[in-house]
Amino acid sequence: MDEITFEKDHILEGAVTPLLVWYRGAKRDLPWRHTRDPYCILVSEIMLQQTRVEAVKAYYLRFLQQFPTAEALAAAEEGEVLKAWEGLGYYTRARNLHRAAKQIAAQGFPRTPREIRALPGVGDYTAGAIASIAFDLPCPAVDGNVLRILTRLLADGSNIDDAATKKLFAERLRRVYPQASGEFCQALMELGALVCLPNGAPLCTGCPWEGICLAHATGREAQFPVRAEKRARKIEQLNVFVLEHEGKFALEQRPAQGLLAGLWQFPLRAGGDPAALGEVIAQRRAKHIFTHIEWHMTGYLIRAAACSDDFVWAEAAQIKAHYALPAAFKAFMPWLDRQHISK
Numbered sequence: 616m617d618e619i620t621f622e623k624d625h626i627l628e629g630a631v632t633p634l635l636v637w638y639r640g641a642k643r644d645l646p647w648r649h650t651r652d653p654y655c656i657l658v659s660e661i662m663l664q665q666t667r668v669e670a671v672k673a674y675y676l677r678f679l680q681q682f683p684t685a686e687a688l689a690a691a692e693e694g695e696v697l698k699a700w701e702g703l704g705y706y707t708r709a710r711n712l713h714r715a716a717k718q719i720a721a722q723g724f725p726r727t728p729r730e731i732r733a734l735p736g737v738g739d740y741t742a743g744a745i746a747s748i749a750f751d752l753p754c755p756a757v758d759g760n761v762l763r764i765l766t767r768l769l770a771d772g773s774n775i776d777d778a779a780t781k782k783l784f785a786e787r788l789r790r791v792y793p794q795a796s797g798e799f800c801q802a803l804m805e806l807g808a809l810v811c812l813p814n815g816a817p818l819c820t821g822c823p824w825e826g827i828c829l830a831h832a833t834g835r836e837a838q839f840p841v842r843a844e845k846r847a848r849k850i851e852q853l854n855v856f857v858l859e860h861e862g863k864f865a866l867e868q869r870p871a872q873g874l875l876a877g878l879w880q881f882p883l884r885a886g887g888d889p890a891a892l893g894e895v896i897a898q899r900r901a902k903h904i905f906t907h908i909e910w911h912m913t914g915y916l917i918r919a920a921a922c923s924d925d926f927v928w929a930e931a932a933q934i935k936a937h938y939a940l941p942a943a944f945k946a947f948m949p950w951l952d953r954q955h956i957s958k
């Protein structure tokens with residue numbers, strides 16, 4: 616081990632106890648922190664991938680009420696699972712969770728990090744989080760959040776978008792993991808969420824690492840983490856046709872592969888003349904941002920002359936109860952209410 620590695624390990628080692636002490640006093644009361652049930656932890660971790668804690672809370676509680684065990688989830692129809700996930704986005708997560716539940720229902724919950732990692736939809740980070748939170752295994756969970764706080768603590772200029780950096784920090788963490796693995800894992804996440812905030816705006820006063828953090832000591836908090844330049848998102852201009860005929864609305868299913876695979880939507884086209892489809896009653900613009908694509912949508916509420924066979928037609932209540940529509944169409948959902956139609 617070279618001198619710099621030794622010094623960084625030494626700082627990390629010294630960071631463990633103050634972090635745990637801070638966490639025990641400052642942690643938020645989140646619903647998934649009341650359980651060690653690995654299935655519940657799995658559900659929370661999958662939901663938390665790419666979604667904010669505040670948005671996940673209500674979904675988590677509702678989802679577990681509907682599917683309290685892996686067996687209950689395994690027995691559900693895919694449509695039910697997608698409906699319960701409606702609005703959370705990244706629906707592949709819901710399908711993977713459903714597949715994972717079937718595997719767990721058949722074989723029991725896996726016990727080793729390697730077996731947990733083999734569940735559908737579970738990557739290194741999620742496997743580490745489940746192994747440490749549910750089973751107290753010294754298995755680091757390293758994501759962008761954790762890399763941000765650690766690269767600041769160590770004033771480390773490694774590019775955090777590089778997979779090798781993630782590996783390096785996972786190794787460093789593994790060497791200092793305390794026995795309270797689950798708490799430590801959550802404490803790292805919590806520090807990133809509450810104190811060592813992104814966009815160069817950490818709240819160093821009150822941080823348990825204020826006295827040992829190398830970035831803070833040299834006033835360079837904003838220089839870390841170092842990231843690769845982001846690719847610009849592709850912008851797609853789209854028309855959303857909310858077609859209504861005698862209280863029913865046209866829906867179509869997205870292709871089985873790709874973005875929002877298999878979900879339902881209002882007819883969505885790259886072009887098309889709304890007036891050719893019927894009487895245009897209202898118009899509205901909306902934007903939805905995915906990881907690599909932005910949809911710039913113009914929505915048209917249209918009174919159609921008949922129910923075309925090209926679509927599935929359903930009443931508003933049926934749509935709300937049975938069809939999983941992605942959050943991308945949220946701006947157009949109020950059109951399902953009667954007062955818009957009668958205008």
Ligand code: SF4
Pocket residue numbers: 764767768810811812817818819820822823824825828829830831836
């Ligand atoms: S002292 Fe500031 S920069 Fe360093 S870890 Fe704490 S909040 Fe982040």
